[in-house]
Amino acid sequence: MERRRIDDCEPGPVPSPRPLDRFGFVKQERSSSPERVIKSKSTTEFEREERRVRKWRKMIGVGGSDWKHYVRRKPHVVKRRIRKGIPDCLRGLVWQLISGSRDLLLMNPGVYEQLVIYETSASELDIIRDISRTFPSHVFFQQRHGPGQRSLYNVLKAYSVYDRDVGYVQGMGFLAGLLLLYMSEEDAFWLMVALLKGAVHAPMEGLYQVGLPLVQQYLFQFDQLVREYLPKLGEHFTQEMINPSMYASQWFITVFSYSFPFHLALRIWDVFLFEGVKIVFKVGLALLKYCHDDLVKLPFEKLIHALRNFPEDAMDPDTAFEGMGNINKRSFEQMEIPWLSSS
Missing domain, CATH: 1.10.472.80 (Ypt/Rab-GAP domain of gyp1p, domain 3)
Incomplete structure (x- = not known):
């Protein structure tokens, strides 16, 4: 499976003939992007950001081992820190912990590969048609039949098979695409399942049903x-x-x-x-x-x-x-x- 990960707090540059912002989107001409603020950060501000990352790492533990315990003990601290923004380098892991999708993945080994490789979906043509419309200005999804588009197709196809009552609806691609920028295909799939089926909050599948x-x-x-x-x-x-x-x-x-x-x-x-x-x-x-x-x-x-x-x-x-x-x-x-x- 193609895998897209953000493991380091300072991700390396992505080769591209056009300038990209820090998230991988092609910069718009004459755009007053927040990049200007980010680039002008002082040493003190970078040090403050590093301290914030260390706090988050301590809060979630190795691989998320301390997360549930910390949330039970200090829910208001967690809420306040989330409102301030999760550090980008930890965002994918924290999203999985918050949503309950990590637990779903561990309880269902091999299910995602089964859905992608061995199952067929009635929505496959619709998914293919919409792939190029999902984050078209992001370097990961720009290449036709490239790794980003293949990963996006796999996640959407797998979900359309997993939940045939919902299948695929235009708009779901933006959910899957955003998740794929921070985690693997399998992780993104189970986070979609957690959201639509209601692992933590009220289920969202009614947003996409007939x-x-x-x-x-x-x-x-x-x-x-x-x-x-x-x-x-x-x-x-x-x-x-x-x-x-x-x-x-x-x-x-x-x-x-x-x-x-x-x-x-x-x-x-x-x-x-x-x-x-x-x-x-x-x-x-x-x-x-x-x-x-x-x-x-x-x-x-x-x-x-x-x-x-x-x-x-x-x-x-x-x-x-x-x-x-x-x-x-x-x-x-x-x-x-x-x-x-x-x-």
Whole structure:
């Protein structure tokens, strides 16, 4: 099996004729990327980052051996550190520990290879058609029939066989693609199983079943939250005949991994895997709140464009998370939105 791993805290350069950002995406011309901030880090900041990595290594133990014990003893410390962002060099391992996928893999030896090598899927042609549309600007997935595209195909095909009720739905590729940048095919497959089948949180498979029932439910609930927390904007949406399906469907289907800046998507995924789907609601509301004063002035066409193209300052992870502060647990409970009991 092809394997894509990030084992070192300072990954080496990836050969490419075009300049890449630190995540492996082709840099856009005239882009004011966060790379400029990263490159200008002082020695003190790098030392601080190294100390943070050491804390995380101590917290998770060798190969994750201490993780469950630490989470039980100090759940609030874990939550706070995850909100600040998991060190990139440890992200793949920590995601597997948080999601419960590591346990699934250990309980099912050989299952992934069986699905990939010996089973056939009714979705194979659909998967092949969509492969090149998944993170097309990332060096790992750019080569036609290259290792990245083969790994992506294998994971999606295996899942479509494993869960024939869901099969394959466009959008699942962004979940698998993001995971493959931080772990092996088999690890990515079992993390998808953990998410869709609900190893830790409420199962996500309803996002991809026929009719997308869970998407419809979440969009309805999101609309109600907008009207509760941002009533002026909610009224403006009504006047302009805007509903969440016009701009927020991909937020839930791909957990912000489609079209959002990758550094923001990663920080959201850190929290999402630990706290559950509530983070999608909260980040969405925080984005609307941040742009509220501009959005309430826009007519339909400009409003749709703005909702699909938030300004760069709104996309800063710390800004987005700060904007979540006044969204309380009771509103989610009243709407029966899944909420982790330790939150």
